[in-house]
Amino acid sequence: MLGTIPVSKDAFIGYLVSVVKWLSHAGFKKIILWNSHGQEYVLPIVKDKAIVEEGVHALIMVTSWWSWVQDLLRKAGTGEEIAPGVRLETPFIHADEVETSCIWYVAPELVNVEAMKRSKAEKMTRFINARWINTAGNVFPDKPFNWYDVSNPPEIYHYSLGVVGDASKADIEKGRVLIEKSIERFIEFLEWLKSEYPPGRVPKTWIDPEDLRYGKP
Template structure:
């Protein structure tokens, strides 16, 4: 089921207790010299739509929230940013809109690393107002560490920025949007960690090219394998969210 394709009466008839609302969230921002600015949006939307197709009666898919928290890319240009306070408020308001409409199982499927922290804050705020609801959020790649290790060849076997992973995914999904002649090794990334502590640096300080990792190792074939593997893992997440008990007390979750 797709939220924006349904009428009000058809939405009103959806079984609230046994439906998972999936809200894809992403970003539009610079992705180096070879990748489209909508990379995060394109990948996250494709994954979310595939999940909905696999669960057409039990997943309600909202339109992708394409604007994200992207201030750390602004110095490169080619970036649209919501601002952290605004973004937290937007996410919380979207959750409230769905919860006030009677839905009680929400999954915010994230496709941009900069959204992770504000998403957690928004869900914490909302959970205190709707403790009886299931509020789940996280990045789609968080469920696939084993898949990334298996498929990626470079020394950065994780999801970075316009990296081997993202470039492979876009080569699979939208190959015409990639500037093939400008794909290159991104060099070393300046870390945002020091002795296990977070160091706040924007991308201008961390990479010269605006991308990370080894995009030169990307292939469409890797993208296809990654896409299939991610859908398998996300399908399992959906099943778990639909089976998870709802409640407001400790005893509601202890068997």
């Protein structure tokens, strides 16, 4: 997208591996990488490199905020409510109804409401028919190909506004519902995690070097 500063996946992975490694050395043994943008497919690599190559002894988990409200996001355009009187009209893609609603709720000072209302919707461009490929990253893995699995149209040629979707349909209440429900469900998971693996207890996610030898007595 125009206006962004791209960082290579290798640099990103390397940075996060270092963060995870030294968090573990500092005593954090349950580490969750909480993602809020695309390219989330690189994050499981961080988990594996930290454990296999860096010898990290920890439970490492990868997730994205939208994964906790997939059921609500799937209701977009169906007419179903995500809360009493609240509906999503368009699919979740990029800087659109959903993301603008969420940032409006979290940081309203960053949203130019008048400009938002005038925004021109840009539709997703694809080389592969929608029957075969998902359109919003890996949010809804229900097609043979996820968005990142194929070569796609370069954004700079197809999305001059940096937007894919219709931000004019954003509403702060939509953002509140999505964000608060995501937090509520995540907290429920954290409470389970604390009860299942209290401080000092870590599931063995790593292999001891001596156990990798063939013919071990």
